[in-house]
């Protein structure tokens with residue numbers, strides 16, 4: 001469905017020395033520097049997949065999306081979206097895709113929202129009955145009718161984002177590119193947006209490319225993530241695989257009854273001699289507020305040996321086990 005191969009985009013910007021002297025000098029001779037916002041990136045996306053395309057600020061996510069939607073032409077490499085080369089067939093490509101840039105609305109600023117959808121209906125030649133069905137659904141999930149008469153410029157951020165998303169979905173595109181569609185939104189609006197994305201993918205098999213800094217978007221929606229860093233591809237794989245490959249840190253929290261915190265700390269230090277030779281391995285613990293929290297590497301130390309040690313040595317009231325969440329795993333990958 002989407003094929004990206006050796007994709008590179010370089011931006012040229014002119015270098016100006018500081019001060020008035022620099023400004024005058026730049027009028028006579030200009031020096032340029034070039035930065036590779038995206039460098040030799042390749043991946044394939046199958047029909048119906050929801051991909052999380054993530055990376056730190058400035059990693060090159062929006063630049064990639066802009067090349068996949070035909071807004072930018074690559075410096076090198078190749079993109080094919082559903083049989084079309086976006087930057088060569090911009091108009092035809094636009095009929096088959098939907099795009100949301102969370103930072104910037106795609107809607108007409110001065111028009112009432114209702115009129116916007118009527119115009120989009122004509123542009124995309126959406127049949128009447130499908131239009132009715134879509135608008136009914138958008139009203140259910142986004143509560144559009146509460147702000148349908150307002151002009152786009154007067155909408156709040158959450159209203160505007162719901163309006164943008166509805167506009168991108170109206171013509172039932174085969175591919176949806178969503179660049180930070182939940183940025184700055186409250187949890188309720190985020191939830192509505194995630195529901196609409198999920199519904200669309202399940203109902204119509206829409207392929208979705210999503211960039212976000214919110215890892216709960218990723219956990220709720222994506223089965224696969226692609227990570228880029230400084231323009232180059234760092235990771236491409238399933239969420240389960242990334243958990244297996246990188247999420248080896250595990251945390252057990254024990255609720256304890258004790259008289260002396262120091263005594264518990266002392267007894268717990270013998271864990272290093274007693275289980276799986278854990279001196280050599282990654283095991284840390286803290287004792288505070290009637291809790292003992294033990295962090296360890298689950299590839300090195302078995303959970304049963306820790307449970308056995310603590311349950312036999314202490315007065316345990318309760319316990320919980322936590323694996324690393326995607327946010328912590330991705331943070332680890334970025335920092336590495």
Ligand SMILES: Nc1ncnc2c1ncn2[C@@H]1O[C@H](COP(=O)(O)OP(=O)(O)OP(=O)(O)O)[C@@H](O)[C@H]1O
Nearest residue numbers: 011012013037055056057058059060061062063064
């Ligand atoms: N038109 C442009 N001219 C010059 N440099 C640009 C241009 N657009 C983007 N860049 C640079 O390319 C790099 C990648 O930018 P891009 O917007 O793709 O990052 P991003 O991953 O989407 O970041 P963020 O998460 O902050 O939105 C950055 O260093 C940015 O400054």
